[in-house]
Amino acid sequence: MLEIRGLSAAIEDKPILQGIDLTVPQGEVHAIMGPNGSGKSTLAYVLSGRDDYAVTAGSVTFDGRDLLAMAPEERAAAGLFLAFQYPVELPGVGNANFLRTALNALRRSRGDSELDAVQFLRLARAETKRLAMPEDMLRRNVNVGFSGGEKKRNEVLQMAILRPRLAILDETDSGLDIDALRIVADGVNALRGPDFSALVITHYQRLLEYIVPDRVHVLAGGRIVRSGGPELAHELEAKGYAGMLTEAA
Amino acid sequence: MSAATQTLDTVQSVTQSGYKWGWETEIEMDLAPKGLNEDIIRLISSRKEEPAWLLEWRLKAFAGWQQMTEPHWARVEHAPIDYQDLHYYAAPKRKPGPKSLDEVDPELLRTYEKLGIPLKERAILAGVDPASIEGGSQVAVDAVFDSVSVATTFRETLKKAGVIFCPISEAVRDHPELVQQYLGTVVPTSDNFFAALNSAVFTDGSFVYVPKGVRCPMELSTYFRINARSTGQFERTLIIADAGAYVSYLEGCTAPMRDENQLHAAVVELVTHDDAQIKYSTVQNWYPGDAEGRGGIYNFVTKRGACRGARSKISWTQVETGSAITWKYPSCVLHGDDSVGEFYSVAVTNNRQQADTGTKMVHIGKRTKSTIVSKGISAGRSNNTYRGLVRVLPQAAGARNHTQCDSLLIGDCCGAHTVPYIESRNPTAKVEHEATTSKIADDQMFYCRQRGLTEEDAVNLIVNGFCKEVLKELPMEFAVEAQKLLAVSLEGSVG
Numbered sequence: 054m055l056e057i058r059g060l061s062a063a064i065e066d067k068p069i070l071q072g073i074d075l076t077v078p079q080g081e082v083h084a085i086m087g088p089n090g091s092g093k094s095t096l097a098y099v100l101s102g103r104d105d106y107a108v109t110a111g112s113v114t115f116d117g118r119d120l121l122a123m124a125p126e127e128r129a130a131a132g133l134f135l136a137f138q139y140p141v142e143l144p145g146v147g148n149a150n151f152l153r154t155a156l157n158a159l160r161r162s163r164g165d166s167e168l169d170a171v172q173f174l175r176l177a178r179a180e181t182k183r184l185a186m187p188e189d190m191l192r193r194n195v196n197v198g199f200s201g202g203e204k205k206r207n208e209v210l211q212m213a214i215l216r217p218r219l220a221i222l223d224e225t226d227s228g229l230d231i232d233a234l235r236i237v238a239d240g241v242n243a244l245r246g247p248d249f250s251a252l253v254i255t256h257y258q259r260l261l262e263y264i265v266p267d268r269v270h271v272l273a274g275g276r277i278v279r280s281g282g283p284e285l286a287h288e289l290e291a292k293g294y295a296g297m298l299t300e301a302a
Numbered sequence: 303m304s305a306a307t308q309t310l311d312t313v314q315s316v317t318q319s320g321y322k323w324g325w326e327t328e329i330e331m332d333l334a335p336k337g338l339n340e341d342i343i344r345l346i347s348s349r350k351e352e353p354a355w356l357l358e359w360r361l362k363a364f365a366g367w368q369q370m371t372e373p374h375w376a377r378v379e380h381a382p383i384d385y386q387d388l389h390y391y392a393a394p395k396r397k398p399g400p401k402s403l404d405e406v407d408p409e410l411l412r413t414y415e416k417l418g419i420p421l422k423e424r425a426i427l428a429g430v431d432p433a434s435i436e437g438g439s440q441v442a443v444d445a446v447f448d449s450v451s452v453a454t455t456f457r458e459t460l461k462k463a464g465v466i467f468c469p470i471s472e473a474v475r476d477h478p479e480l481v482q483q484y485l486g487t488v489v490p491t492s493d494n495f496f497a498a499l500n501s502a503v504f505t506d507g508s509f510v511y512v513p514k515g516v517r518c519p520m521e522l523s524t525y526f527r528i529n530a531r532s533t534g535q536f537e538r539t540l541i542i543a544d545a546g547a548y549v550s551y552l553e554g555c556t557a558p559m560r561d562e563n564q565l566h567a568a569v570v571e572l573v574t575h576d577d578a579q580i581k582y583s584t585v586q587n588w589y590p591g592d593a594e595g596r597g598g599i600y601n602f603v604t605k606r607g608a609c610r611g612a613r614s615k616i617s618w619t620q621v622e623t624g625s626a627i628t629w630k631y632p633s634c635v636l637h638g639d640d641s642v643g644e645f646y647s648v649a650v651t652n653n654r655q656q657a658d659t660g661t662k663m664v665h666i667g668k669r670t671k672s673t674i675v676s677k678g679i680s681a682g683r684s685n686n687t688y689r690g691l692v693r694v695l696p697q698a699a700g701a702r703n704h705t706q707c708d709s710l711l712i713g714d715c716c717g718a719h720t721v722p723y724i725e726s727r728n729p730t731a732k733v734e735h736e737a738t739t740s741k742i743a744d745d746q747m748f749y750c751r752q753r754g755l756t757e758e759d760a761v762n763l764i765v766n767g768f769c770k771e772v773l774k775e776l777p778m779e780f781a782v783e784a785q786k787l788l789a790v791s792l793e794g795s796v797g
């Protein structure tokens with residue numbers, strides 16, 4: 054479903070991604086690990102269409118469509134969701150209002166009817182409850198005054214409500230307490246199925262114990278340097294990137 | 303083209319040439335000759351059958367105005383206005399509108415559609431001659447008749463409550479003692495250039511008197527909107543809330559108002575006695591001109607409220623999106639001890655619009671309190687200036703002011719300016735001023751778009767969030783309309 058071929062991207066003429074090849078088949082969850090500054094978030098942004106990045110080579114198709122030719126909102130409509138490493142604050146914009154606007158925009162683009170405020174709140178409350186989040190999260194302004202962990206949980210709440218076909222989770226586990234980690238993992242696992250794929254970016258093997266990936270990839274210096282099964286994460290935990298990278302070289 | 307020339311051209315194109323001095327014939331009764339002098343003022347006064355004192359008052363204002371010069375301290379620029387090149391009296395119904403919707407600017411119609419204005423109202427708002435509205439005259443006539451009967455019902459309800467609400471010229475006739483007692487006591491004829499001009503030549507406007515202890519049984523908005531579709535060039539509004547009274551008044555309309563008069567110079571005076579409260583809300587959407595700023599309205603307004611009584615309160619709430627030029631500072635003079643003044647404002651400028659708005663809070667009574675929340679949004683190549691004065695007089699012990707002044711920039715070519723003046727002459731007074739300027743950040747836009755919102759939806763959402771504190775002060779139905787209006791005003795400001 055997601056096919057990345059020879060993808061290179063630069064920011065301000067500085068090359069970051071240098072020929073990424075990666076395929077995530079429908080229904081699979083892949084993990085991406087890699088040292089700080091290796092380009093993981095860059096990959097997430099390029100896939101979701103942030104325009105600070107210039108794609109210098111390669112192609113990406115999503116369900117056979119040319120992803121790179123689509124506007125960010127079109128990618129969202131096609132079912133792509135990014136849980137941000139650093140979620141953005143929107144002062145004065147209520148979380149519920151934001152989510153309803155987003156959900157209805159997606160529904161419209163798919164030809165579904167829009168949800169009214171009552172229908173939406175019913176859905177949103179149920180998801181909030183399922184994810185064991187306080188209900189006042191819906192009333193508060195988007196990410197304003199949220200703690201680091203609350204922001205991450207809010208991303209997962211959005212994902213649960215928007216129900217993407219491909220979710221990119223950029224270090225959603227960073228900054229979460231142990232209970233929250235479980236809740237977040239449950240949130241992802243609940244979506245798992247033949248129609249859902251995910252790209253889980255993480256530094257920690259622990260998350261991958263809850264969300265067991267089909268494949269693990271190591272990104273370093275803007276390239277995928279190794280790929281393997283879940284056991285690769287264990288190996289990394291044991292050797293560290295430095296150890297593995299010298300081996301790979 | 304200068305404001306005056308354009309006004310003149312428009313007016314000339316709708317009247318026969320060869321117009322002669324005087325009011326002898328039916329047709330010629332429509333329009334006074336252009337120019338401003340004592341004779342014109344006498345004509346206005348006699349046409350309105352005004353008492354002698356009012357004519358004297360007008361003439362005094364005119365004498366004062368002749369000594370004044372147009373103010374140029376505001377951060378706005380406009381072609382010179384030739385005040386002798388305008389018509390100062392025109393009876394209503396003179397305006398020959400377009401014959402059908404086909405003759406109306408399609409842009410304007412598109413805007414009405416987006417604002418959700420019903421078809422038949424669109425035609426009326428666009429000034430289409432009712433007799434020629436498509437589908438026969440019946441539609442428009444019904445609409446007009448409807449509103450007349452609704453208005454009559456409102457009138458009766460108000461009358462029962464003892465509230466006087468009528469055109470100011472009617473008040474001069476029916477309640478001369480009230481008008482004489484209050485007119486010009488908040489905004490004296492000598493106050494400023496535009497107020498003096500207004501005092502000399504005003505012809506339209508509203509008068510409200512709410513008697514002691516009465517809570518006005520309805521938002522005066524509803525009534526107003528049905529009755530005052532076309533607004534005058536020199537409007538004069540006077541609202542008095544007697545002891546313990548309450549009234550909420552809404553001025554304006556979210557639909558863009560076209561007017562052949564380019565220059566507007568209104569005066570609004572509010573008076574509250576002990577424990578009384580006036581809530582004055584404005585949603586103004588004058589035609590701002592085209593993208594190059596051609597043909598827009600110049601709006602020079604003097605609005606001031608006097609909290610004369612103890613514990614009285616005046617709140618100004620305004621959402622301004624229109625005009626080519628806006629020059630406007632709704633103010634409160636807080637005489638009464640413990641009286642309260644509030645100013646909540648959203649001013650949007652786009653394309654080449656210029657706005658210089660703000661407020662003045664003058665603290666005189668003890669423990670007087672004022673709150674200022676100003677939200678300026680600039681897009682395109684526009685300029686948006688907040689100018690605020692907080693003055694605390696020596697006797698105003700324990701006075702308090704809080705000013706919050708936020709600017710939001712959309713794009714790189716617009717400007718926001720904040721000019722606060724604080725004069726505190728009482729050491730026990732507390733005056734706080736906070737100002738922020740922000741841009742809609744790229745990461746906010748991207749965050750919204752990643753969730754599926756279009757750029758325009760994203761801007762609207764962020765702008766509405768930015769204005770929330772002010773929008774929540776508006777009467778419910780208007781808050782919703784104001785939101786839509788903000789969206790329409792900012793259309794095309796991104797991308």
Ligand SMILES: Nc1ncnc2c1ncn2[C@@H]1O[C@H](COP(=O)(O)OP(=O)(O)OP(=O)(O)O)[C@@H](O)[C@H]1O
Pocket residue numbers: 064065067069087088089090091092093094095096138
């Ligand atoms: N706006 C920018 N200007 C210059 N360099 C940038 C910019 N944004 C990112 N970079 C650089 O691109 C490289 C990759 O950054 P990226 O955020 O993708 O790393 P990452 O793998 O997500 O790291 P982390 O694990 O710390 O989140 C880094 O060296 C970073 O400094």
Ligand SMILES: [Mg+2]
Pocket residue numbers: 093094095138223224
């Ligand atoms: Mg990162």
